[in-house]
Amino acid sequence: MTNNRKATIENTNNSRDEQNEKCIEIAVNGTLMRGLELEPNLISLEAKFVREDLTESAYRLFSIDDLHPGMVRVPASGLENVIPISVAVEIWCMPVSGVAKLLQKEPPGLSMGKIKLKDGKTKILGVLAEPALIVGKKDISDFPGAGIANFRDYIIYEGMRITYEAMRKKISLTGDELVTLKKFRNAAQLLRKDGKLREAIVLLNYCVKKLGLNNRLFQNIPDSSSESFILVKNLRLGHKELVK
DSSP: OOHHHHHHHHHHHHHHHHHHHHEEEEEEOSTTSTTSTTHHHHHHTTOEEEEEEEBOSOEEEEEETTTEEEEEESSOTTOTTSOOBEEEEEEEEEEHHHHHHHHHHSOTTEEEEEEEBTTSSOEEEEEEEOGGGGTTOEEOTTSEETTEEOHHHHHHHHHHHHHHHHHHSOOSOOHHHHHHHHHHHHHHHHHHHTTOHHHHHHHHHHHHHHTTOOOHHHHTSOOOHHHHHHHHHHHHTTOGGGGO
């Protein structure tokens, strides 16, 4: 191997090491997650999705006026007697220089802090809420339950609830349109049971927009009508429930 060849390999390895050093993993639990309102904030900072994970059972999750969730470590002031739970998070890897820029775009009361993951060993930066932020706010730690909180499950629950209520009322949709929306809701429920929460939200988002509902949870979720119909078409091949 020539010296030039060795130099090229060394430079390549050094370049890779520099990239690895510049990348830091962070855990997000709300609107920064894939498919939700603020995912573009991560993408614009060249962050890359790594995996889904869970925190250790040491937190509670609150809805801050349905604008975003707030995860608080317990016990905290006013939360001395609550049962701690594990929170579903997404792990993203982003350039170190982007962390400060990301924080600047986060709502007041949210900050970065060290959290521990479900394995009890891994410590990672994560988005946390100040205890004062969650005073008087809705505790959504029981979605889906069994000691785990997931902001996507809360979105799905609310989406199912408001679309059901809207379709019971007299609305300006044709019979065919209502049948389609019912199939979409059925499909979303099936996807939820299968653990495909992102896909369930896509369908419910279509329903919410089609019904003209003004709901903050769905207000800025990107609409993907074509993806919604493809999801239902594929599900109908294996689920008779969709034709009800």
